[in-house]
Amino acid sequence: xxxxxxxxxxxxxxxxxxxxxxxxxxxxxxxxxxxxxxxxxxxxxxxxxxxxxxxxxxxxxxxxxxxxxxxxxxxxxxxxxxxxxxxxxxxxxxxxxxxxxxxxxxxxxxxxxxxxxxxxxxxxxxxxxxxxxxxxxxxxxxxxxxxxxxxxxxxxxxxxxxxxxxxxxxxxxxxxxxxxxxxxxxxxxxxxxxxxxxxxxxxxxxxxxxxxxxxxxxxxxxxxxxxxxxxxxxxxxxxxxxxxxxxxxxxxxxxxxxxxxxxxxxxxxxxxxxxxxxxxxxxxxxxxxxxxxxxxxxxxxxxxxxxxxxxxxxxxxxxxx
Numbered sequence: 001x002x003x004x005x006x007x008x009x010x011x012x013x014x015x016x017x018x019x020x021x022x023x024x025x026x027x028x029x030x031x032x033x034x035x036x037x038x039x040x041x042x043x044x045x046x047x048x049x050x051x052x053x054x055x056x057x058x059x060x061x062x063x064x065x066x067x068x069x070x071x072x073x074x075x076x077x078x079x080x081x082x083x084x085x086x087x088x089x090x091x092x093x094x095x096x097x098x099x100x101x102x103x104x105x106x107x108x109x110x111x112x113x114x115x116x117x118x119x120x121x122x123x124x125x126x127x128x129x130x131x132x133x134x135x136x137x138x139x140x141x142x143x144x145x146x147x148x149x150x151x152x153x154x155x156x157x158x159x160x161x162x163x164x165x166x167x168x169x170x171x172x173x174x175x176x177x178x179x180x181x182x183x184x185x186x187x188x189x190x191x192x193x194x195x196x197x198x199x200x201x202x203x204x205x206x207x208x209x210x211x212x213x214x215x216x217x218x219x220x221x222x223x224x225x226x227x228x229x230x231x232x233x234x235x236x237x238x239x240x241x242x243x244x245x246x247x248x249x250x251x252x253x254x255x256x257x258x259x260x261x262x263x264x265x266x267x268x269x270x271x272x273x274x275x276x277x278x279x280x281x282x283x284x285x286x287x288x289x290x291x292x293x294x295x296x297x298x299x300x301x302x303x304x305x306x307x308x309x310x311x312x313x314x315x316x317x318x319x320x321x
């Protein structure tokens with residue numbers, strides 16, 4: 001079986017979402033079980049668009065872990081890089097959408113299987129034969145997963161694979177805000193492509209994310225592209241040669257979970273097909289318009305993976321003038 005061009009590394013877990021909108025976790029009477037975890041969402045976003053991806057990570061050898069791997073397979077994601085832990089459970093997160101559509105998280109990971117991935121369990125061939133290796137920052141929080149993450153990045157770099165980083169800040173999982181900043185920044189300068197949200201820019205720089213000089217303080221010399229997502233306003237892009245912004249799409253938002261992952265998945269899907277988009281501003285803007293459309297559509301229904309759009313759905317929104 002040929003290796004997929006995009007390998008997404010990190011956590012996959014179960015999100016429990018209240019079955020009524022706008023309530024706190026304490027007020028909620030019932031929860032809907034949904035697959036979650038940003039890197040897994042990205043892998044599914046790519047296959048939904050017709051691309052090929054693999055997910056690499058660890059789940060518990062339990063009913064939830066098996067369910068998650070089944071969902072990956074049903075979505076056409078290569079699961080050769082997934083391992084099962086006999087001792088630890090699959091991670092759980094309780095996620096509520098407050099009245100304004102923003103999220104509140106509570107995690108059950110002490111420790112969960114994804115935190116226990118070891119370097120010896122990495123499928124390095126999958127990484128070395130890919131075009132893009134994508135990862136977040138949650139896998140950096142604890143050992144042994146942190147060492148496995150660093151080893152995977154090193155293998156990708158040595159094989160000439162493009163490194164894509166979406167830190168996906170989840171503060172409740174880190175010991176402190178400063179630990180989160182330091183941990184996220186510890187691998188910053190290795191990435192070729194970094195995607196951050198405006199909120200994350202504010203958090204990482206402790207500055208005003210709308211100001212260009214604040215965003216540019218996140219630039220490093222190895223970087224080929226810095227993407228900043230601005231919610232429904234669209235996104236901004238920065239390369240060594242050019243910079244600009246691409247407008248977003250207005251849709252009826254139900255749930256913002258997975259919008260960033262849909263955006264990233266769409267971008268990596270396009271990048272794997274044509275890496276010249278990093279040098280060609282006109283092509284990059286077209287690709288980012290598609291990514292914005294995917295991010296927008298992903299907010300129109302509950303749950304991350306079920307809401308991910310197909311290519312025809314995304315193009316329909318792009319072409320609606």
